[in-house]
Amino acid sequence: MPVIRFVREGRDVECYPGENLREVALREGIELYGLKGKLGNCGGCGQCITCFVDVEGAADAALTPPTPVEVQKLRRRPESWRLACQALVQQSLTVVTRPQVGLADRDAMLAEALSRPLPAGPTAWPTPVEPEPDETEEAVEAPGDSAASAPTTTSGEANA
Numbered sequence: 176m177p178v179i180r181f182v183r184e185g186r187d188v189e190c191y192p193g194e195n196l197r198e199v200a201l202r203e204g205i206e207l208y209g210l211k212g213k214l215g216n217c218g219g220c221g222q223c224i225t226c227f228v229d230v231e232g233a234a235d236a237a238l239t240p241p242t243p244v245e246v247q248k249l250r251r252r253p254e255s256w257r258l259a260c261q262a263l264v265q266q267s268l269t270v271v272t273r274p275q276v277g278l279a280d281r282d283a284m285l286a287e288a289l290s291r292p293l294p295a296g297p298t299a300w301p302t303p304v305e306p307e308p309d310e311t312e313e314a315v316e317a318p319g320d321s322a323a324s325a326p327t328t329t330s331g332e333a334n335a
């Protein structure tokens with residue numbers, strides 16, 4: 176699965192192929208917006224032009240091609256800038272969020288981030304743990320009585 180390396184935040188984040196870059200960033204608590212975008216943004220419709228990211232050094236196929244609205248909105252911006260809300264992640268890439276906001280040592284940080292190979296990421300997405308039906312019933316029956324509501328387990332974790 177693709178890994179997005181967020182340079183400003185110093186984080187590598189895994190996502191599904193085809194996920195929207197803005198949605199991945201928001202899910203992971205990555206700040207995409209400068210002051211203007213924090214005060215108000217279009218919610219991902221490609222209209223407010225506040226979700227800029229710089230994908231300098233990324234392979235052409237790392238993101239889906241720019242949408243027509245993106246081409247029009249970014250016509251006076253650097254070629255490596257994209258609107259996160261318009262880009263779907265196809266391959267691992269390195270991203271500088273809020274490129275319009277100064278970043279000390281930006282060039283050195285980007286060069287360092289690009290010099291390290293992007294990890295392939297875990298091969299399996301974490302799966303939610305489904306509660307045992309008996310555990311759910313006991314928790315509902317006796318919420319205030321911890322002795323009565325302790326789930327019966329064979330691992331001994333409940334009494335640890």
Ligand code: FES
Pocket residue numbers: 216217218219220221222223224225226258259260261
């Ligand atoms: S969120 Fe408004 S253009 Fe991307």
